[in-house]
Amino acid sequence: EVQLVESGGGLVQPGGSLRLSCVASGFTFSSYSMNWVRQAPGKGLEWVANIKQDGSEKHYVDSVKGRFTISRDNAKNSLFLQMDSLRAEDTAVYYCARVRAVVTLYDAFDNWGQGTMVTISP
Amino acid sequence: DIVMTQSPDSLAVSLGERATINCKSSQSVLYSSNNNNYLGWYQQKPGHPPKLLIYWTSARQSGVPDRFSGSGSGTDFTLTISSLQAEDVAVYYCHQYYSLPWTFGQGTRVEI
Numbered sequence: 001e002v003q004l005v006e007s008g009g010g011l012v013q014p015g016g017s018l019r020l021s022c023v024a025s026g027f028t029f030s031s032y033s034m035n036w037v038r039q040a041p042g043k044g045l046e047w048v049a050n051i052k053q054d055g056s057e058k059h060y061v062d063s064v065k066g067r068f069t070i071s072r073d074n075a076k077n078s079l080f081l082q083m084d085s086l087r088a089e090d091t092a093v094y095y096c097a098r099v100r101a102v103v104t105l106y107d108a109f110d111n112w113g114q115g116t117m118v119t120i121s122p
Numbered sequence: 123d124i125v126m127t128q129s130p131d132s133l134a135v136s137l138g139e140r141a142t143i144n145c146k147s148s149q150s151v152l153y154s155s156n157n158n159n160y161l162g163w164y165q166q167k168p169g170h171p172p173k174l175l176i177y178w179t180s181a182r183q184s185g186v187p188d189r190f191s192g193s194g195s196g197t198d199f200t201l202t203i204s205s206l207q208a209e210d211v212a213v214y215y216c217h218q219y220y221s222l223p224w225t226f227g228q229g230t231r232v233e234i
Contacts, residue, residue: 035224037172044215044226044227044228044229045164045166045172045215045217045226045229046226047223047224047225047226050224059222059223060223061223062223095171095172100174100177105219105222106160106219106220107177107219108162108174108177108178108217108219109162109164109172109174109217110174110177110183112171112172112173113171114170114171115171
């Protein structure tokens with residue numbers, strides 16, 4: 001069974017940093033591109049970043065470019081999101097999500113974690 | 123960026139009746155080389171992560187009931203629930219994965 005478990009969320013002041021983690025199990029992690037998607041309270045879904053299966057390509061939504069860094073450790077079946085210079089508008093539940101097919105960025109997301117809440121407030 | 127616009131924002135449907143959700147993209151998500159529309163649909167219930175229902179516009183994800191179907195091409199897409207069940211109450215999102223950044227529709231709330 002595919003499992004994705006996020007951690008690392010919490011309450012941080014504006015300008016602060018957080019590092020989110022997502023530990024994967026039940027599949028060959030190194031074969032799949034991965035994504036971070038966030039959802040502000042009561043709002044819709046916003047894609048944040050993705051990374052190819054080998055880490056060779058990374059992409060970000062404009063609003064987080066230069067502040068967030070996506071990375072992965074295939075040996076530890078783990079995905080990360082380093083979030084710096086955090087702003088109130090970054091407050092959201094952050095989900096990690098797996099792409100449906102192997103060796104591609106361009107596919108729907110077939111497995112999602114339960115999410116970790118990030119709150120940015122003074 | 124490709125803007126995804128869903129309609130309606132919410133709808134109420136009687137049990138056993140059909141529910142139709144529309145999604146329009148600001149530019150085509152059809153890749154001519156493989157004739158695939160890079161469009162998916164998700165269902166999200168309160169307190170839960172999204173669940174993939176449909177990918178490539180009309181391919182049903184494993185385990186998804188066949189009352190859920192997707193159609194469309196280019197810029198106009200539809201998710202249909204043929205006979206609404208109580209467990210289908212949720213918010214539904216369309217998602218384009220044709221052009222980065224990936225984008226989602228604003229969501230459509232389906233109620234009984």
